[in-house]
Amino acid sequence: MTDPRHNLRDIYPPTGPEIIAKSWQTEAAMRMLMNNLHPDVAENPHELVVYGGIGRAARTWQDFDRIVAALRDLDGDETLLVQSGKPVGIFRTHADAPRVLIANSNLVPHWATWDHFNELDRKGLAMYGQMTAGSWIYIGTQGIVQGTYETFAEAGRQHYGGDLTGKWILTGGLGGMGGAQPLAAVFAGACCLAVECNPDSIDFRLRTKYLDEKTDSLDEALAMIDRWTAAGEAKSVGLLGNAADVFPELVRRMNAGGPRPDIVTDQTSAHDPVNGYLPQGWSIAQWKAGRESDPKAVEKAARASMKTHVAAMVDFWNAGVPTLDYGNNIRQVALEEGFENAFAFPGFVPAYIRPLFCRGVGPFRWCALSGDPEDIYRTDAKMKELFPDDAHLHQWLDMARDRIAFQGLPARICWIGLGDRHKAGLAFNDMVRSGELKAPVVIGRDHLDSGSVASPNRETEAMKDGSDAVSDWPLLNALLNTASGATWVSLHHGGGVGMGFSQHSGMVICCDGTAEADARLARVLWNDPATGVMRHADAGYEIARDCAREHGLRLPGIL
Amino acid sequence: MTDPRHNLRDIYPPTGPEIIAKSWQTEAAMRMLMNNLHPDVAENPHELVVYGGIGRAARTWQDFDRIVAALRDLDGDETLLVQSGKPVGIFRTHADAPRVLIANSNLVPHWATWDHFNELDRKGLAMYGQMTAGSWIYIGTQGIVQGTYETFAEAGRQHYGGDLTGKWILTGGLGGMGGAQPLAAVFAGACCLAVECNPDSIDFRLRTKYLDEKTDSLDEALAMIDRWTAAGEAKSVGLLGNAADVFPELVRRMNAGGPRPDIVTDQTSAHDPVNGYLPQGWSIAQWKAGRESDPKAVEKAARASMKTHVAAMVDFWNAGVPTLDYGNNIRQVALEEGFENAFAFPGFVPAYIRPLFCRGVGPFRWCALSGDPEDIYRTDAKMKELFPDDAHLHQWLDMARDRIAFQGLPARICWIGLGDRHKAGLAFNDMVRSGELKAPVVIGRDHLDSGSVASPNRETEAMKDGSDAVSDWPLLNALLNTASGATWVSLHHGGGVGMGFSQHSGMVICCDGTAEADARLARVLWNDPATGVMRHADAGYEIARDCAREHGLRLPGIL
Ligand SMILES: NC(=O)c1ccc[n+]([C@@H]2O[C@H](COP(=O)([O-])OP(=O)(O)OC[C@H]3O[C@@H](n4cnc5c(N)ncnc54)[C@H](O)[C@@H]3O)[C@@H](O)[C@H]2O)c1
Ligand SMILES: NC(=O)c1ccc[n+]([C@@H]2O[C@H](COP(=O)([O-])OP(=O)(O)OC[C@H]3O[C@@H](n4cnc5c(N)ncnc54)[C@H](O)[C@@H]3O)[C@@H](O)[C@H]2O)c1
Known part of the structure; x- marks a missing residue:
């Protein structure tokens, strides 16, 4: 193999209730990395490209193999570090710490251009992680x-x-x-x-x-x-x-x-x-x-x-x-x-997405590690049971089941926010515990969530207070998810809009059915959307301030 | 008070063994924030300026008061978020998580200029954290x-x-x-x-x-x-x-x-x-x-x-x-x-500091929360006992005691690396436990440490592999210190060389004498310098590779 990025292997994640890693937490990361390269999921899996131009899951095939090997071997109090798609270190942490910490395509601002990125990439020193490609939670269209x-x-x-x-x-x-x-x-x-x-x-x-x-x-x-x-x-x-x-x-x-x-x-x-x-x-x-x-x-x-x-x-x-x-x-x-009047009509984020972001609502998703579509249908039913009055949600779930084919491991996306996400997580964990689901599920979200992205040309365009470019927020989001016990946490640069124009973070958490996972899910799936409500409350959005009050968030410098 | 950044109050940290916060972890953060503004430490404390131009400890005086109030009230399983010097949220985490997570002056790269920073600053939306000003571990000259x-x-x-x-x-x-x-x-x-x-x-x-x-x-x-x-x-x-x-x-x-x-x-x-x-x-x-x-x-x-x-x-x-x-x-x-030949002679980092960074050696420091100089002298003696053959270290400790006056809370700095830092930390924690020290100490370091900075015009100038501008490394450092249980962790942009030119992270950990602190110190003070050895080993420095082997680091994609 002369090109470290080209390989004719087809990657399929293992399915079913048996694991080859030492725990479901690391098995989950391994299956989701592999799922990102599943022939039905990735746009160009032989080149490690998942989606979005050159958004990759690992830097080279050798790095892919080494990540898989590291995950299979990782203990429940160890953490693997991945730097632009390459596994660089394994460190002793503790059971409530993430099992994987990822940083992809981050560049010091003055050098944060495609030119410099490409120069590094040619030398084998870089990988473009897009949003969910390098953080192993892409689920297709x-x-x-x-x-x-x-x-x-x-x-x-x-x-x-x-x-x-x-x-x-x-x-x-x-x-x-x-x-x-x-x-x-x-x-x-x-x-x-x-x-x-x-x-x-x-x-x-x-x-x-x-x-x-x-x-x-x-x-x-x-x-x-x-x-x-x-x-x-x-x-x-x-x-x-x-x-x-x-x-x-x-x-x-x-x-x-x-x-x-x-x-x-x-x-x-x-x-x-x-x-x-x-x-x-x-x-x-x-x-x-x-x-x-x-x-x-x-x-x-x-x-x-x-x-x-x-x-x-x-x-x-x-x-x-x-x-x-x-x-x-x-x-x-x-x-x-x-045409001077070109900006008379608004962008979709300030007009329609931001009110959702203000309540911590964003692209929440989960994936059945069993590989069994029935597991997703059972979670669909559970969602309806948990949120009986949300007609909009019910409609989406019905239509999605009806008209959208699964790609790779069966998955579901639906936009829910603060106050709902942790309920779903705890309920799913309970279903894993009781055996209602055939294997654990992972819960994650896109990086373009309420509290996890700074991208002044898109997700944070025209913020009320002018704080579009402030990227303290996604960094705090990643640090807090790490402190709360997500299973893997990622910090990327350049997703969606390209080098220099965004910084964003991701998190995925595994429902393995344990009581420890209950505690982590309760923290992570509350804190993660809450950072979005906080960020929008700080920018002065009344919807966010109301939402923060309603949920009793403690925002000392803001409320 | 019309200028939110001007106040004639003089701030002195509390000293002695009694605490006003709920635990030493939060008391430590509070005392160190206050120490950064101590009249003998800060360059312009009434304007909240600690050092380095406009490097501040808090965004406004009101934010300072709110941070102090939040720290006094914070429980042992809660985490305070600070965004560019403003306290923005308090979240439930767990005992082994950091008590404070800080992000200062971070901007999406395309907007990462002094002009944009100043525009935000005028609107009250920014604070320049320098390196140790906004992360509460500056100790004077x-x-x-x-x-x-x-x-x-x-x-x-x-x-x-x-x-x-x-x-x-x-x-x-x-x-x-x-x-x-x-x-x-x-x-x-x-x-x-x-x-x-x-x-x-x-x-x-x-x-x-x-x-x-x-x-x-x-x-x-x-x-x-x-x-x-x-x-x-x-x-x-x-x-x-x-x-x-x-x-x-x-x-x-x-x-x-x-x-x-x-x-x-x-x-x-x-x-x-x-x-x-x-x-x-x-x-x-x-x-x-x-x-x-x-x-x-x-x-x-x-x-x-x-x-x-x-x-x-x-x-x-x-x-x-x-x-x-x-x-x-x-x-x-x-x-x-x-003058074409101007770069004939090297910068100080590639020439003299990098070999130290390769072994995880950098500006390690600690501070006696008791306020008692004797506590530092006792730790000086302990350092000599721990490292009996390091003549260079002994010489520094003697001369520093002799000729450098303490500023604010008594503190000591000395450059030690992987394999030594955790020994010092555990020994100090033991001295706190036994009552040999009058109160806990905190251990931290500058952001310009071995694994915690990307700054292509200074600390990462002329890296062997050309990876000067890759900032995945400081981000991973901050995530790992969070996962390992540092007491506070920070991520800054622009320290030392100004907006656009650097990204870097800090950590401080409190030795409160408990067994839990032993476990955290052992992890944090090993992992933190180890990320520096890892980063330099990845860049191809033999000293770092040897150091990694000698200490049994597990660097899957590197060694
Ligand atoms: N979150 C977001 O902001 C977001 C999401 C989706 C898409 N987009 C943007 O939307 C655009 C479309 O994305 P895509 O992936 O579908 O791109 P694409 O290139 O796959 O599709 C563009 C389509 O437009 C058609 N087209 C081109 N010129 C046309 C014309 N004059 N009249 C009618 N049809 C024409 C093309 O034939 C093509 O089918 C892109 O600019 C993308 O960046 C943004
Ligand atoms: N880590 C680092 O890279 C690092 C550390 C320390 C200082 N520095 C750099 O070193 C420089 C000095 O820092 P500072 O804080 O001491 O600055 P400063 O401005 O306080 O001191 C500079 C001194 O140089 C003197 N000076 C100016 N021109 C002179 C000349 N032609 N001949 C003799 N003396 C002259 C001035 O009178 C002044 O006392 C700065 O450029 C700083 O950025 C870098």
């Missing part, structure tokens, strides 16, 4: 459906009294992430009209049932939307076309008394003007050729089209239609192209 | 004497068989830090000729006995040096003059067969060309006036003089005299002025 669903549902709560029946969402882009939009919209109870220029993207989403219908006629698409909304049916249609043509046309029709969308957004790949956005008037073939022969010309044309596209979104916004940027940087491009 | 002593002593070991008797050190600058040089040289057994342009700086050091003699004649200074070195006496002289004049003149004399220094360095404030370095041919009065009226002209003249100054240092180096940059950036200025 279920996460993006759920995040989009929560965003649409929160928009529904804010603008339509929590009921999106008979409403429709206009958007663009059905790519890797954006393809989750029609399914998420339907989950949230709304119809969806998604404009996509690439027929293959549309067909792929039809095949996987993320999308219900397709057409290349705007009139036909609008007729479907009209029929479905009138009937109170939630369904979706993919319209083959260019969003920069369709959006302005829909503005014209709306202004002329035609149909009016209830929510407008976009997930074309506007962040990459050379490769991600089809310019108006170009065919896909022309576009592909142009990217090779004259990328500058493509970029210029794409940027001009984005300006038109954003201008239409601002028209919707000015007409009173809730409109949001989905983190693809399209407003910034329009601004640079001279 | 003893630290700088010891650091300089270790550097000179290591140079003596490398170049002169460990014996500096009859040798002399040429340097410039007797300011706040540089003034420690003559005393440190004498401690190391060498004579010192220090060129200083400001008569007040010379007189101050004479008064406090850091300096033995003064003169304004080079001939007279050299005659003293000649006399002392011949007699094997270690003494120092301050020469009133401009280093940029004197250094080249000494090169000329050396080349003409005159006296030849044995070590050359410099601590003029070359890092600040406007305010820190007197240009050749200028009087002090002219310089002061010029800084107001025409700072650009001062800078230009100062930079030209620095070039001359560095050229002389390179001449010494080329003549075979060990020459070192002491972290004042003077080589960089000379390079910018067109």
Whole structure:
């Protein structure tokens, strides 16, 4: 093997109730590392790439093997240190300390650029951990459906009294992430009209049932939307076309008394003007050729089209239609192209995610180490039992079971917050103890949680007090999770938005059915979301302050 | 009180064996916070400034009061979170977890500049923690004497068989830090000729006995040096003059067969060309006036003089005299002025400190919470008993007792490493238990320790493998110290070299005489220096690899 990052092995985590490590805590870390590289989970497992560009689970295959060996051998009072995907030390700690501590891709700020990272990477000194790739809690595409669903549902709560029946969402882009939009919209109870220029993207989403219908006629698409909304049916249609043509046309029709969308957004790949956005008037073939022969010309044309596209979104916004940027940087491009009013409508985080973050609500998830889907279905039922009045949650659980296939070890994601997370954790631990589940489960979350991320261009954009760039918060979150007894804790740099632009932390905790795990779960699953409530209360959000008071948080300098 | 950072109160830590907090762990944190603001310790205590420009112990006076109140009330299974000098949360953890977790001045890299920091600071959202200011383990000037002593002593070991008797050190600058040089040289057994342009700086050091003699004649200074070195006496002289004049003149004399220094360095404030370095041919009065009226002209003249100054240092180096940059950036200025060979001689860290870091040796320190100097003298004696063959250590302890006055709570610093630190900690804890000491002691270290800092312009300059900017290491250090049970743990950004240029972590642990503390001390004071050995072993230093093998460290991806 000459390339330390290439290997044809297929990795599957062990399943079932027998362990090969010395305890479930270390077995859990080992299975989850392997699950991140499962052929159904990872985007490019032979290169150790899990997702998000070059987000890896281990630095090299040799490091992967050494991590596995270390975890198999680790005692219950020892801790393994992983530095940018490489196992660097095993130290004596104690039973309530984490079994693994991870730091990935962290660089001293002045050197925190892709250039410097790439230089280190070439020397074998670095690994990009993304968020959940290097911290071993990625669970496939279920996460993006759920995040989009929560965003649409929160928009529904804010603008339509929590009921999106008979409403429709206009958007663009059905790519890797954006393809989750029609399914998420339907989950949230709304119809969806998604404009996509690439027929293959549309067909792929039809095949996987993320999308219900397709057409290349705007009139036909609008007729479907009209029929479905009138009937109170939630369904979706993919319209083959260019969003920069369709959006302005829909503005014209709306202004002329035609149909009016209830929510407008976009997930074309506007962040990459050379490769991600089809310019108006170009065919896909022309576009592909142009990217090779004259990328500058493509970029210029794409940027001009984005300006038109954003201008239409601002028209919707000015007409009173809730409109949001989905983190693809399209407003910034329009601004640079001279459209001064580009930032008239908000980003999705300040508009819809932050109110959730204020209550410690974020991408909570768990995974059945048994490998048995039944274990997840039992936890689904337990969640309904624990939170009998949360219709939104019940709906998500039903639809997720129905329409989202498991990838690798069966897992479930659902956004819950402070006061609920530890209840779920304790209940699951009890189910492991009683044998109701066939093996332990792990509970974790994405790094883009309420208290665990500083990312001024996305998750902490436009904080009320201007503290967007303060990264004390994710560091405190990691230290507190370590002090509270999470099973593994991670600190990363550059996830989501790239080198220099974010710092964030992760935690995973194992429900092994023991009483000791009860104590740890009660602490970790309370403290972790509580740091998010604290961070938002400090920034001045009333929702967070109320939530802190309601839960009796002790925030001396804040409340 | 309108300025939240100004207050005329004088803060003195409580002393003696009675506590006002609920345990010694929290009492310790409270006393050390207060000690950082003790009138004899802090540079500007009424503004909460401890040292190093604007390095503070708490964000505002109200935050100081709230931290004290929180610490007094904190239970033995609770943890206080401090965010840039403000107490933000109290959480349930467990007895073996830290009582305080601190994150100061951390910023997402792209925004990690003084400009952005100052903007936040003006809004009341930030505090500069320096290294030990915001982490409550600053002990006054003893630290700088010891650091300089270790550097000179290591140079003596490398170049002169460990014996500096009859040798002399040429340097410039007797300011706040540089003034420690003559005393440190004498401690190391060498004579010192220090060129200083400001008569007040010379007189101050004479008064406090850091300096033995003064003169304004080079001939007279050299005659003293000649006399002392011949007699094997270690003494120092301050020469009133401009280093940029004197250094080249000494090169000329050396080349003409005159006296030849044995070590050359410099601590003029070359890092600040406007305010820190007197240009050749200028009087002090002219310089002061010029800084107001025409700072650009001062800078230009100062930079030209620095070039001359560095050229002389390179001449010494080329003549075979060990020459070192002491972290004042003077080589960089000379390079910018067109002197290509400016970096011919090394910085002090790669040359002399790194071999110590490779063995986990760094600025270890402890402080007697009783307030009684006798407690420190007893620990001094214990250190000699524990390490009977370490002549270097014995010499330091004797001289420090003799010539360095305590500031605030009595404290001692001495550089020891992996394998020794935990022995000292356990012995001290035993002395507390037996009543030999009047009250508990705390043990800590500077952030610029072996495994706890990433600072590519200073502590991690020119790492063997090019990993200077990788900051996974200090983050892992903080996480591991948290997992091991230090009493408080901190993560800072920007200490020493300013915003954007460093990330580093601190730890302090309390010896309260209990068996539980024994277990924590054994873990923390082993693991903490071991992370330094690990980091340097990973970078390829043989000394570190040997040290790791000798101590049986388990470094799976490294050894
Ligand atoms: N959390 C977040 O902030 C978040 C989450 C998801 C996606 N995003 C952003 O959303 C964007 C989409 O992500 P993705 O992974 O789906 O990207 P992708 O490249 O896989 O998909 C983009 C899709 O847009 C289509 N498209 C391009 N130009 C078009 C045009 N003019 N009209 C209609 N369709 C067009 C492409 O054919 C493609 O199918 C990215 O910019 C991503 O960064 C952000
Ligand atoms: N760990 C480290 O890397 C480290 C440690 C200590 C100091 N330093 C650096 O060393 C320098 C000195 O620190 P300080 O706190 O003593 O600064 P300071 O400003 O207090 O003292 C500088 C002294 O140099 C004198 N001086 C200025 N120009 C001179 C000249 N041309 N000839 C002779 N004397 C001259 C000044 O009168 C003053 O007394 C700083 O640049 C500091 O950053 C670095």
